[in-house]
Amino acid sequence: MKRNMAKHSTGKMDHAIREIHHVDREKGSCSRSNELHPLAKLSVTILYMLFVVSVENYHPVGLLYLLVYPLAMMILYDISFIRCMKRLKVVFFFVFCMGIANPIFNRIPVLNFWGITLTAGMLSMITLWMKALLTVLAGYILMEMTTMDQICYGLRCLHVPAGFVVLLSLIYRYLILFLKETDRMMKAYQLRAPGQKGVHFRVWGSLLGNLLLRTMDQGQRVYESMILRGFRGEYYLHTGRVSKRDSYLFVGIWMGIFVILKLFPIVYR
Secondary structure: OHHHHHHHHHHHHHHHHHHHHHHHHHOOOOHHHHOOOHHHHHHHHHHHHHHHHOOOOOOHHHHHHOOHHHHHHHHHOOOOHHHHHHHOHHHHHHHHOOOOOHHHHOOOEEEEEOOEEEEHHHHHHHHHHHHHHHHHHHHHHHHHHOOHHHHHHHHHHOOOOHHHHHHHHHHHHHHHHHHHHHHHHHHHHHHHOOOOOOOOHHHHHHHHHHHHHHHHHHHHHHHHHHHHOOOOOOOOOOOOOOOHHHHHHHHHHHHHHHHHHHHOOOOOO
């Protein structure tokens, strides 16, 4: 049984690594999304998040209208909603932990809905949940449609400092290295301690230290390989398939929809 549990833990790690590589292969697979400039997709995502955050804290009904963006993008660009829920289930768990104490500290009654008295704390909690869910969905849609290099290129087009963009790119690559090194160390430990459940607390320090050193060495080799291949802190985009007309239309249509929703008192007040 212990051996099965050990195999199960390493199986989870292998699954996480395969899932990251699978997401990388899927990014930009839709030809329609490849025709959009990365700056257009990044700008619309940032604008949408700003509109979501600007909704009043006690007005969850207004956020229902903003569901039009994630739903429309998932339908237009063939993004699976079920797969999204599976991949982000851990994130959604932490989202639902946010604001859970609001109904306890803010018990001022606001309205009566079908015989149920809703307090200000309940409304603020629901609104916080919906804001977090909508922003997470918008970020997931952007990651599904755009590669990390394209996102970094879009950030540089917005004049984000090159050091920050390079750091973001290296963190993304470092995450994969970290998971692979963790998987190797866990397999090596299980081979040296067969039948043991988990990792003994006495070796936690040495394992974490070795993991940090090994991932730092791997990260340094990756960075040196990037430098040898001509990387100088800038990102470039092959514009052969990018359509400026579609990119402008994409930004203009969604900006128009967001402004129209902004003018509705039922959405923002």
